[in-house]
Amino acid sequence: xxxxxxxxxxxxxxxxxxxxxxxxxxxxxxxxxxxxxxxxxxxxxxxxxxxxxxxxxxxxxxxxxxxxxxxxxxxxxxxxxxxxxxxxxxxxxxxxxxxxxxxxx
Amino acid sequence: xxxxxxxxxxxxxxxxxxxxxxxxxxxxxxxxxxxxxxxxxxxxxxxxxxxxxxxxxxxxxxxxxxxxxxxxxxxxxxxxxxxxxxxxxxxxxxxxxxxxxxxx
Amino acid sequence: xxxxxxxxxxxxxxxxxxxxxxxxxxxxxxxxxxxxxxxxxxxxxxxxxxxxxxxxx
Numbered sequence: 001x002x003x004x005x006x007x008x009x010x011x012x013x014x015x016x017x018x019x020x021x022x023x024x025x026x027x028x029x030x031x032x033x034x035x036x037x038x039x040x041x042x043x044x045x046x047x048x049x050x051x052x053x054x055x056x057x058x059x060x061x062x063x064x065x066x067x068x069x070x071x072x073x074x075x076x077x078x079x080x081x082x083x084x085x086x087x088x089x090x091x092x093x094x095x096x097x098x099x100x101x102x103x104x105x
Numbered sequence: 106x107x108x109x110x111x112x113x114x115x116x117x118x119x120x121x122x123x124x125x126x127x128x129x130x131x132x133x134x135x136x137x138x139x140x141x142x143x144x145x146x147x148x149x150x151x152x153x154x155x156x157x158x159x160x161x162x163x164x165x166x167x168x169x170x171x172x173x174x175x176x177x178x179x180x181x182x183x184x185x186x187x188x189x190x191x192x193x194x195x196x197x198x199x200x201x202x203x204x205x206x207x208x209x
Numbered sequence: 210x211x212x213x214x215x216x217x218x219x220x221x222x223x224x225x226x227x228x229x230x231x232x233x234x235x236x237x238x239x240x241x242x243x244x245x246x247x248x249x250x251x252x253x254x255x256x257x258x259x260x261x262x263x264x265x266x
Contacts, residue, residue: 002257003257005253005256008199010119010123010126010199010201010202011202011203011217011266012203013203013217014217014242017217017242017247017249020247020249021249021252021253023249024249024250024252024253025253027250028250028253030253037122037126038119038122038123038126038202039118039119039202065125066122069122088129089125089126089128089129089130089132089133090129090132090133092126092129092130092133093129093130093132093133093135096108096110096130096133096135096196096197097108097133100257101256101257101259101262102197102261102262103215103256103262103264104199104200104201104264105217105264115266142223185223185226185227186226186230188227189226189227189229189230189231190230192227192230192231192263193230193231193233196261198231198261198263200224200263200264200265200266202266203266204218204221204266
């Protein structure tokens with residue numbers, strides 16, 4: 001069985017890598033978790049973001065505090081997410097504890 | 106066994122929220138460290154000071170390569186060589202945010 | 210200990226120094242993400258094969 005992959009995203013520059021790595025991992029049979037923090041929450045506005053959230057075997061969440069502190073209204077949930085995915089830094093802990101491979105982008 | 110994580114902060118705009126992330130892992134029962142490189146902070150809010158204290162209370166620390174941050178914020182000084190040695194002990198290394206433009 | 214260093218941009222001198230220290234006496238490979246069309250499939254094979262991956266800025 002393919003190893004699982006956790007991606008902690010802190011840069012707003014690399015959506016193409018987030019999407020590219022996630023697609024490649026899923027194609028290999030991996031389960032993927034992506035957590036966006038701080039200014040990377042700007043990536044929720046990218047056209048690719050909703051499609052990333054919809055991918056099978058991919059769990060996407062964002063740091064709600066980061067989203068708010070980056071200038072957004074936490075009640076304005078990005079397309080692709082629901083309220084449960086407006087989360088806390090505990091999601092980063094989940095990536096480290098529960099996923100086989102750790103990446104930061 | 107608790108895992109060890111170290112965040113590397115190289116951009117001023119990303120540092121204080123990054124420390125909040127470091128605290129987040131400390132709360133998740135990990136040994137969590139951060140290193141502020143390059144950037145000097147004149148002062149920080151009580152909220153951010155408390156975050157640093159909480160990281161320390163949970164057996165982590167926030168280091169800096171910048172002397173002014175040692176004097177003004179009471180952070181622990183660390184050299185580049187020492188960062189490298191510390192990183193060798195880590196389970197997780199987080200080069201956080203984006204590299205400051207004049208150092209990339 | 211198999212270590213994979215991934216570069217998202219051209220590393221500066223400090224990053225190079227840290228990589229040197231972290232990599233010493235370890236089985237080390239690297240992957241450059243800072244290209245037009247990275248081979249993500251190949252990168253993931255390297256990630257799966259490594260004990261630790263560090264994604265430098």
